[in-house]
Amino acid sequence: MTFSDLLLQQAINGLSLGAMYALLALGFTLVYGILELINFAHFNVFMIGSFIAMGTLQSFGLSGQDVILTGLPLVGVLVAAFAATMLGSGVLGMAIERLSLRPLRNVSGPAAMITTIGVSYILFNIVLLTLGADSKNFPNPLPPMRWHLGGAVVELRQLLIWAVAVVLMGGLWLFVQRSKLGKAMRATAQDPEAARMMGVEVDRVILTAFFLGSALAGAGGMIFGLYYNFTSFIIGFTAGLRAFTAAVLGGIGNVPGAMIGGILIGLIESYGGQFIAASWADVIIFSILVAVLVFRPSGLLGRLAPTKS
Amino acid sequence: MITRRAAAQLIASAAAVAAMGTAGAARAANQVLKVGVNLSLTGADAHSAKLILDGAQLAFDEANKSNAVPGYTFEVVSFDDATATAGQYDPVQAATNARKMVSDKQMIAAIGPQMSGSGKAMAPILSQGDLATITPASTNPDITDPKFAQQYRPAGKPIYFRTVTTDAFQGPNMANFLADKLHVKTVYILDDSGAYGVGMADAFQRQAEKDGIKVLGRDRLDPKAADYTAVLTKIKSLHPDALYYGGVGQAGVKLAKQAYDIIPNVIKAGGDGMDTPEMLTAAGFPAAEGWYVTIASPHLTDSTKAENFVKAFKAKFGEAPDDYAITAYDAGLVIINAVKRLVAEHKPVNHSTVREAIQNSQTPTIQGVVAFDQNGDIKDRTVSVFQIRKDPSKPLDDMEAQFHYVGVAPSA
Numbered sequence: 225m226t227f228s229d230l231l232l233q234q235a236i237n238g239l240s241l242g243a244m245y246a247l248l249a250l251g252f253t254l255v256y257g258i259l260e261l262i263n264f265a266h267f268n269v270f271m272i273g274s275f276i277a278m279g280t281l282q283s284f285g286l287s288g289q290d291v292i293l294t295g296l297p298l299v300g301v302l303v304a305a306f307a308a309t310m311l312g313s314g315v316l317g318m319a320i321e322r323l324s325l326r327p328l329r330n331v332s333g334p335a336a337m338i339t340t341i342g343v344s345y346i347l348f349n350i351v352l353l354t355l356g357a358d359s360k361n362f363p364n365p366l367p368p369m370r371w372h373l374g375g376a377v378v379e380l381r382q383l384l385i386w387a388v389a390v391v392l393m394g395g396l397w398l399f400v401q402r403s404k405l406g407k408a409m410r411a412t413a414q415d416p417e418a419a420r421m422m423g424v425e426v427d428r429v430i431l432t433a434f435f436l437g438s439a440l441a442g443a444g445g446m447i448f449g450l451y452y453n454f455t456s457f458i459i460g461f462t463a464g465l466r467a468f469t470a471a472v473l474g475g476i477g478n479v480p481g482a483m484i485g486g487i488l489i490g491l492i493e494s495y496g497g498q499f500i501a502a503s504w505a506d507v508i509i510f511s512i513l514v515a516v517l518v519f520r521p522s523g524l525l526g527r528l529a530p531t532k533s
Numbered sequence: 534m535i536t537r538r539a540a541a542q543l544i545a546s547a548a549a550v551a552a553m554g555t556a557g558a559a560r561a562a563n564q565v566l567k568v569g570v571n572l573s574l575t576g577a578d579a580h581s582a583k584l585i586l587d588g589a590q591l592a593f594d595e596a597n598k599s600n601a602v603p604g605y606t607f608e609v610v611s612f613d614d615a616t617a618t619a620g621q622y623d624p625v626q627a628a629t630n631a632r633k634m635v636s637d638k639q640m641i642a643a644i645g646p647q648m649s650g651s652g653k654a655m656a657p658i659l660s661q662g663d664l665a666t667i668t669p670a671s672t673n674p675d676i677t678d679p680k681f682a683q684q685y686r687p688a689g690k691p692i693y694f695r696t697v698t699t700d701a702f703q704g705p706n707m708a709n710f711l712a713d714k715l716h717v718k719t720v721y722i723l724d725d726s727g728a729y730g731v732g733m734a735d736a737f738q739r740q741a742e743k744d745g746i747k748v749l750g751r752d753r754l755d756p757k758a759a760d761y762t763a764v765l766t767k768i769k770s771l772h773p774d775a776l777y778y779g780g781v782g783q784a785g786v787k788l789a790k791q792a793y794d795i796i797p798n799v800i801k802a803g804g805d806g807m808d809t810p811e812m813l814t815a816a817g818f819p820a821a822e823g824w825y826v827t828i829a830s831p832h833l834t835d836s837t838k839a840e841n842f843v844k845a846f847k848a849k850f851g852e853a854p855d856d857y858a859i860t861a862y863d864a865g866l867v868i869i870n871a872v873k874r875l876v877a878e879h880k881p882v883n884h885s886t887v888r889e890a891i892q893n894s895q896t897p898t899i900q901g902v903v904a905f906d907q908n909g910d911i912k913d914r915t916v917s918v919f920q921i922r923k924d925p926s927k928p929l930d931d932m933e934a935q936f937h938y939v940g941v942a943p944s945a
Contacts, residue, residue, distance in 0.1 A: 225770040233769075237762040288817050345617075352617050357575050359786050359815035379794070452759050453790050454815055456577070458620035462757045497763025503726065503753030505763075 242490020317438020592865025635662025
């Protein structure tokens with residue numbers, strides 16, 4: 225492996241990680257953009273998403289890495305599993321909003337944020353207590369295909385991650401920019417009072433943001449499982465914290481910022497592991513976060529919507 | 534419908550009946566001696582913890598049944614040192630459990646912990662309370678090393694006994710095995726940031742260098758992180774003959790999965806932290822294939838000496854024991870034997886006397902006569918090597934069938 229191969233390989237590793245962080249970061253950003261609320265329950269919506277995906281894949285008779293699918297059955301199973309996972313996670317996100325956050329909508333101070341921490345722990349412990357603490361072997365029907373780019377290797381599952389991430393992020397972008405509900409979301413983000421006066425159903429917009437963000441987190445959870453071939457009740461915290469950092473790095477509330485932030489964090493993690501040490505990953509990532517917040521408090525791309533007073 | 538008052542009366546009367554029941558039982562029955570068993574019962578290492586707990590339980594059940602110590606009944610009280618936030622053992626919880634143990638006068642000895650990180654937190658508290666514990670699994674040498682006596686036995690007397698040997702032998706003997714038997718010339722070393730993993734990797738590294746193995750690098754994995762591809766890609770670019778991992782299953786399983794993809798042809802080896810059913814259930818084949826792991830005890834589950842134990846264990850718990858279930862059973866035998874001698878000599882049975890009796894143990898057990906040195910370490914220092922190789926004719930999650938005994942690792 226030459227030095228340039230190594231750089232390329234670490235870029236491939238980092239982009240795969242980054243795509244996952246980006247999907248997760250979008251959920252933080254969507255909710256923050258509208259409610260100015262950091263939703264810590266999002267960490268474990270991601271985790272539960274990976275379990276929904278595991279259950280769906282198992283319901284197709286897949287277990288472990290023994291059954292390999294190709295062609296149409298593979299595409300069918302993956303599409304169905306992504307759909308079920310995103311729907312399930314999205315509904316979970318809506319339930320969290322409806323049951324635990326809407327009653328606190330007009331309570332000022334950090335009550336809502338603390339509530340999301342509580343909900344996060346509830347989800348975490350429910351999975352721990354019902355499904356156990358051991359790592360689960362995540363079914364993976366992908367054929368072990370790989371391509372060589374010089375000395376570097378790209379695997380099919382990495383291509384899949386990128387493809388899914390691009391499709392979902394593109395879809396989100398179109399939705400926010402073009403659809404009526406998307407416009408309502410942007411309007412609410414700018415000024416909820418004015419939006420309400422113009423006839424925007426703010427509650428519905430908020431529910432939509434939770435649905436979309438959680439569905440993306442669920443997709444991220446499924447990607448996590450397919451990429452690492454395992455899941456566990458504990459995966460939400462590390463990935464969630466890094467994705468949250470990605471959202472802040474890109475400019476929280478800013479959709480393209482979350483994507484760029486995610487990719488950057490992924491690349492920092494893999495190049496940091498190569499040139500410094502894997503054990504320093506968190507130090508590097510969070511030092512960069514602090515530096516960005518000191519010099520560009522609104523993140524790399526800043527907030528698109530003006531700050532509410 | 535039950536009104537609130539009626540419910541309160543019901544509860545009160547039930548409590549009264551229960552109290553009468555226990556009072557009556559205590560008068561008639563033997564004196565109860567509690568043995569605290571501290572393990573990581575819900576963490577990532579839950580399954581190996583269960584086997585250890587069952588092994589210990591079996592020893593005391595048999596003693597109670599055969600009335601091994603007339604006038605006394607043993608009761609196993611289990612403590613869990615794993616917490617949800619850690620996802621595995623948590624030293625803070627272990628310390629809390631140790632405090633509960635020493636404050637209980639009925640508790641005459643303890644078994645555990647499973648994890649050295651917990652052991653480091655528990656040892657000073659147990660020392661102050663003069664309560665002996667026998668660990669069937671935790672192998673970090675610092676805890677019993679006289680160099681660290683100030684830290685781990687501030688009250689002076691050894692209280693941390695083991696029915697397994699330590700990483701001072703486990704790590705180095707594996708280095709010898711790699712050098713002598715597998716002719717490894719270069720190695721990359723990883724650990725999982727825990728007390729056990731770091732100590733293990735350090736001990737391995739020192740002996741590997743002595744054996745002339747070139748250490749190409751050393752890095753540390755965050756057990757809660759999911760992605761180790763960066764460091765594995767780095768390792769790939771260095772072309773080592775072998776990868777040695779000091780640590781437990783939480784990081785180990787993920788490492789095995791990703792190492793299989795990135796460095797499939799490198800020899801992979803670990804300690805008893807990788808001697809876990811999770812290698813089969815969570816990592817699975819083909820990722821687990823070829824890993825070498827050690828345990829800090831003789832390999833006994835196949836031996837004729839353990840035949841009766843294995844049979845009884847399977848009958849009672851419905852699954853096969855591993856070697857640390859045997860060392861746990863042996864730890865139970867040592868405690869029972871200590872109490873038996875005290876009773877025979879008409880001495881009081883309390884924290885200090887039991888500790889003293891354990892120190893002087895010459896107890897016949899499955900692994901042989903268990904005796905401890907002046908620091909509490911077992912005198913026998915056998916380290917056994919296993920290799921994971923897929924045997925498709927047997928259940929793929931059966932450790933006994935898929936972990937193949939290779940032999941005793943050469944000692945330094």
